[in-house]
Each structure stands twice: as structure tokens, then as C-alpha cells.
Amino acid sequence: MTIDLATLTAHNLARWQQAKLTRDFSVVARRLTASKARYQVVSAQTGVPWYVVAIIHERESSQSWSASLAQGDPWDSVSVHVPAGRGPFKSWEDAAVDALVNCAPHAARWKDWSIGGTLTLLEQYNGLGYARRGVSSPYIWAGTDQYRSGKYVRDGVYDPAVVDRQLGCAGLLLAMKALDASIFPSTASVPSVPPPSQAMPAPQPSITHPAKGSIGDLVASLVRAVVLTFKRS
Secondary structure (H helix, E strand, O other): OOOOHHHHHHHHHHHHHHHOOOOOOOOHHHHHHOOHHHHHHHHHOOOHHHHHHHHHHHHHHHOOEEOOOOOOEEEOOOOOOOOOOOOOOOHHHHHHHHHHHHHHOOOOOOOOOOHHHHHHHHHHOOOOOOHHHHOOHHHHHEEEEOOOOOOEEOOOEEEEOOOOOOOOOOHHHHHHOOOOOOOOOOOOOOOOOOHHHOOOOOOOOOOOOOOOOOEEEEHHHHHHHHHHHHHOO
């Protein structure tokens, strides 16, 4: 069955807007955020947001710097797990760029880095078997109230009773966003009318703008009357 990615993106966004954490993500979120600079090196070469690189790294190898982003195999050897035959590489960063550019789901080609789009890309990284079943993916939602149970225990074998104990991508994003505001920054609209504190002040009384009822106002009124009479004559 073909999965409509636009529909899946909308469903993931709706789940995100309702999601609540049911496990403690704080320790892992701090660890991933602390390595932001290193993930930004990969982001600059691929266009994949640094926090997405970080989350894939955590899910695929528990953030091991000796393991490839593609499947968790050592990056200094030829990989044996899918995608097999990759490497060896000179560094973790080189292996990460290869995984994002040359390996499915080819994250470097993805263009929708909105919340829903990001979650959909991450779900494709693990596979769309859960979406085909119409259930939430534990790869994304484990550790939130959007997931209860159900897991592929091996290729093609789904067990509805098994609970995924690994932390899901959405919960990691929520916890990391609480630490770093650059993750899905808010896009508050600019008010069209300045707030009261920024409103333009009223002009102060002067010779050209005398206070109403003052002697200056009376003189100005007499001058205007004389001028008007002169113009009519």
C-alpha cells in the first residue's frame, strides 16, 4: 500500500500538537544538544537540520561517535547491515554525510523541515510499516501519550503487545526544543498597530499648536479670523 506523505505529515503534526511526554527525556536531550556544534558541521554539508542529525544519531547508535549514522555499524569498516557496503570512512562526519546524501530515505533531498515534515522524514528513516497499519510509529512516538504499544520485533513481524522502550524522535524533539529555542522557532506575527507603550506621543503645546482654551489659543483664533476677513474682502 502506497502511503500519501502529505496525509502522514498532517497526521504527525496533529499528534505533535497534542503530545505529552510520559518518560524522562531530559538526560538524552541535554547530551544531544551539547553536541550541537558537531552536528552543525554535517548540517552545513547536507541541509539537514542539526537536531535531525542528532536524533538519527541517537536512534541508530545511541549517539556513539564510533558508529555510522546510516545503521550503527563502525564507520571505519565496510558496513554489513542495511545499508550494507558503505565505507570505510575517514571520520564520523564523512560517514554521516554519506548516510544523509546517498542512503535512503535520502534526507539531504528532503525539503519540508516543518514540524510535520520533519517527523515524516524521520518516520521514513525507520520505515512506513506502522503508517500502513494505521498506527503511530514507536520510532517517532515512544515515550509520549501518542503511543501505547506495538512494534516490529523483526523484519515483517509486528507484535501489537510489545512496547518500545527506546525514546522516540518526537519526544526528543520536544525535550531538545525546551533547551534550544532555535529548534522550530515560533513565527509570531508582527502586530499591525503599535501597542500602547509604543504609540506616538501627543504633540506638546507650542506656538504653532497652543493648548486648547489658553491665551495662545485665543490669540491664534483672532489671527485666523482677521486673515479670513482679509481674504474675503
